[in-house]
Amino acid sequence: MAAKSAPDFEHSLQQLEGLVEQLEQGDLPIEDALKAFEQGVKLTRECQTILQQAEQKVQLLTEQDGEIRATDFHDDQE
Template sequence: MAPKPKTLDFEQSLQQLEGLVEQLEQGDLPIEDALKAFEQGIRLTRDCQTILQQAEQKVQLLTEQDGAIHASDFPDQGDL
């Protein structure tokens, strides 16, 4: 059985996505390479969206009180 590919964390995915965008914006990639970069960018975008959705769900679970979610602002850095 082939090993499962290592999942990148959000920051790594975002960094790779930014690199792909820079390459595509330069406009000098051959069409085949540009399509591969675009496909990889779509995968990275979906991975980032999934990570953000999971983080949002965790925050909602952590802030839920008495069956209702209470919105609150994060404290300013000076308040910590």
């Protein structure tokens, strides 16, 4: 049996957006709305964890001589 892969940020965010849309419509039965809310909380926590891990990785990559140096991020894809 294959190991479960790590959550994908974009996929989790897309699912979360779909749940928010469903909840905003206001036509879900209360049980379904609660399940959607619970799933939304889970997805939010997954996204926060992924972002925190990415931030830590960036800090490690930008650390020089034991100090983290702030550097500007330039997106070369523009």
